[in-house]
Amino acid sequence: MIVLGxxxxxxxxxxxxxxSERGIVAEALYSQIKLxxxxxxxxxxxxSRDHIRKTLPLIREVLTRANCSGKDIDGVAYTAGPGxxxxxxxxxxxxxALGMTWNVPTLGVHHMEGHLLAPLLEADAPxxxxxxxxxxxGHTQLVAVQDIGQYQVIGESVDDAAGEAFDKVxxxxxxxxxxxxxxARLAQQGTPLRFVFPRPMTNRPGxxxxxxxxxxxxxxxxxxxxxxxxxxxxxxxxxxxxxxxxVVATLTIKCKRALQQTSMKRLVIAGGVSANTRLREELxxxxxxxxxRLYYPKLQYCTDNGAMIAYxxxxxxxxxxxxxxxxxxxPRWSLETLPPLAALSR
Ligand code: KG4
Ligand code: ZN
Numbered sequence: 001m002i003v004l005g006x007x008x009x010x011x012x013x014x015x016x017x018x019x020s021e022r023g024i025v026a027e028a029l030y031s032q033i034k035l036x037x038x039x040x041x042x043x044x045x046x047x048s049r050d051h052i053r054k055t056l057p058l059i060r061e062v063l064t065r066a067n068c069s070g071k072d073i074d075g076v077a078y079t080a081g082p083g084x085x086x087x088x089x090x091x092x093x094x095x096x097a098l099g100m101t102w103n104v105p106t107l108g109v110h111h112m113e114g115h116l117l118a119p120l121l122e123a124d125a126p127x128x129x130x131x132x133x134x135x136x137x138g139h140t141q142l143v144a145v146q147d148i149g150q151y152q153v154i155g156e157s158v159d160d161a162a163g164e165a166f167d168k169v170x171x172x173x174x175x176x177x178x179x180x181x182x183x184a185r186l187a188q189q190g191t192p193l194r195f196v197f198p199r200p201m202t203n204r205p206g207x208x209x210x211x212x213x214x215x216x217x218x219x220x221x222x223x224x225x226x227x228x229x230x231x232x233x234x235x236x237x238x239x240x241x242x243x244x245x246x247v248v249a250t251l252t253i254k255c256k257r258a259l260q261q262t263s264m265k266r267l268v269i270a271g272g273v274s275a276n277t278r279l280r281e282e283l284x285x286x287x288x289x290x291x292x293r294l295y296y297p298k299l300q301y302c303t304d305n306g307a308m309i310a311y312x313x314x315x316x317x318x319x320x321x322x323x324x325x326x327x328x329x330x331p332r333w334s335l336e337t338l339p340p341l342a343a344l345s346r
Contacts, residue, residue: 172222
């Protein structure tokens with residue numbers, strides 16, 4: 001089965017073709033970073049308008065690259081949520097329209113299921129069951145995954161997501177949007193242990209996260225060091241370093257606890273923050289100590305992309321799931337409400 005995947009939930013237009021026999025056959029990604037940079041973050045209305053401009057030309061480009069036409073496509077998958085309502089509607093409308101034109105089934109995919117299944121695109125894919133740490137700009141969740149669609153969220157952030165904290169700290173340090181990769185780069189020049197920031201919610205039981213206090217801690221530290229003038233370059237790097245270490249340590253402590261509680265031996269990380277090198281290093285170390293193995297997608301599939309949507313869509317379309325005529329964009333949508341794949345194919 002060949003499935004066209006369309007991702008338009010935020011600031012990236014991602015298009016891909018996934019063939020259940022051959023894997024990803026072609027893909028294209030357009031990032032709106034330049035468009036939003038002057039505003040310091042994503043402007044939803046501009047995002048929607050840009051998805052309208054880019055989605056169809058990118059689909060044409062991907063089909064040409066794969067030497068395919070509409071006749072070769074067996075299904076269309078688009079991100080139905082969670083995300084920005086207007087941006088989601090662009091992908092949903094185009095996906096549904098193409099499905100009708102080509103007379104093939106379409107399916108609205110859960111964006112976080114896309115992230116969660118992205119490591120299955122790798123040659124060395126994790127087997128089920130596994131524990132997943134989803135760390136994106138909008139979500140920080142620990143999920144016990146029994147199979148596709150059998151998800152139990154066992155921990156999540158009570159306020160900011162880890163990626164969101166990276167982005168906000170980037171702003172405090174005067175770095176450009178999107179902040180995560182910039183904070184990570186700056187942190188490399190930081191002096192270890194000049195600052196030590198708290199590891200929120202780690203000294204009490206439970207698997208939930210909170211990152212908003214850590215962001216305030218960074219703000220206070222920046223204020224203390226800007227009383228007599230702007231932050232000097234080394235102090236900025238030292239703050240970035242201490243912040244990244246605090247986030248990484250917090251995520252690692254919670255993943256260790258979750259592995260112990262669930263007795264799982266596979267840990268999967270996905271979403272934009274899973275691209276973070278320090279996080280990968282620390283989680284690999286901890287997993288080895290727990291006799292577990294760490295899995296993550298290749299870098300280009302950590303952040304938003306069309307391939308993960310085409311893949312998740314293909315798995316579900318092959319099991320017989322598809323949209324009815326009424327389609328919805330779901331800006332808020334719980335992973336736990338998705339139907340188990342096993343029940344669909346029965
Ligand atoms: O998954 P994603 O592309 O979009 C959402 O679904 O939100 O994640 C984007 C988030 C942003 O907050 C970005 O700053 C963060 O992932 N991010 C990183 C890194 N690369 C992206 N955070 C820390 N280190 C990185 N290397
Ligand atoms: Zn995402």
